[in-house]
Amino acid sequence: MDVFAAMSDRQSARAYLPKPVARADIEDIFKYAGQAPSAINVQPWEYVIVYGKEKDRLVQRLKKAQAERKITCGPGTENPLPDIFKNRSRRASAAMAPRIAEMGQEFNPFVEDGSCSFYGAPVAIIVAIDRLFPKIRYLDVGLSVSYLLLAAHARDLATCPIGLVTAYAHDIAEALDLPENKEIILSIALGYADPQSPINRFKTERENLDAFCFWYE
Numbered sequence: 336m337d338v339f340a341a342m343s344d345r346q347s348a349r350a351y352l353p354k355p356v357a358r359a360d361i362e363d364i365f366k367y368a369g370q371a372p373s374a375i376n377v378q379p380w381e382y383v384i385v386y387g388k389e390k391d392r393l394v395q396r397l398k399k400a401q402a403e404r405k406i407t408c409g410p411g412t413e414n415p416l417p418d419i420f421k422n423r424s425r426r427a428s429a430a431m432a433p434r435i436a437e438m439g440q441e442f443n444p445f446v447e448d449g450s451c452s453f454y455g456a457p458v459a460i461i462v463a464i465d466r467l468f469p470k471i472r473y474l475d476v477g478l479s480v481s482y483l484l485l486a487a488h489a490r491d492l493a494t495c496p497i498g499l500v501t502a503y504a505h506d507i508a509e510a511l512d513l514p515e516n517k518e519i520i521l522s523i524a525l526g527y528a529d530p531q532s533p534i535n536r537f538k539t540e541r542e543n544l545d546a547f548c549f550w551y552e
């Protein structure tokens with residue numbers, strides 16, 4: 336697949352077919368995630384790939400934690416977002432709203448069962464970084480995650496980054512027995528998208544260049 340086509344066509348999937356992903360296919364896309372550039376080539380990204388019975392166990396643990404704490408999805412900023420950012424987020428929610436209604440059931444990917452895409456997908460990826468790195472190295476991890484999402488898309492695999500579950504990072508670390516020095520910064524659902532599900536049938540829009548490029552010449 337052409338890299339430009341992959342970048343334009345990729346979109347997050349929040350409903351998955353109950354079809355397992357072969358280990359070799361998972362390894363294949365991670366080879367590309369590992370090709371991302373990083374400062375002085377330290378490659379600070381770490382991925383914990385959870386599937387099969389281990390994923391079921393993790394989901395049970397997360398469902399329990401979510402039922403107890405009911406943390407909702409937000410921008411993660413201390414102060415409310417300025418309107419310019421809030422409006423982008425509102426437009427994405429508005430695009431999703433009719434699809435959620437079509438689901439005919441209580442389904443809100445941003446609230447309690449915000450990890451629904453994670454729950455339904457055959458593979459859950461936990462993205463981590465060693466705590467010794469400064470926050471700026473999250474950037475390198477983000478680059479690797481981008482490579483991963485595009486490689487998955489090129490191989491007909493769907494993904495959805497899920498920030499919400501990091502609110503339950505402690506539960507995840509305990510369930511998977513992750514070392515203390517690993518900081519969980521994202522999770523990603525991976526699997527084959529359910530093309531019939533309404534929640535997979537909307538596309539978020541993007542700003543034009545003049546909204547985010549500032550030229551000096």
Ligand SMILES: Cc1cc2nc3c(=O)[nH]c(=O)nc-3n(C[C@H](O)[C@H](O)[C@H](O)COP(=O)(O)O)c2cc1C
Nearest residue numbers: 345346347408427444445449496497498499500539
């Ligand atoms: C860091 C990050 C965290 C995200 N967290 C969530 C989440 O918790 N739940 C969810 O349904 N989608 C989540 N998303 C997906 C975004 O909503 C999605 O990428 C955005 O609306 C653009 O849509 P697209 O990926 O389909 O192009 C997250 C994406 C990123 C990059």
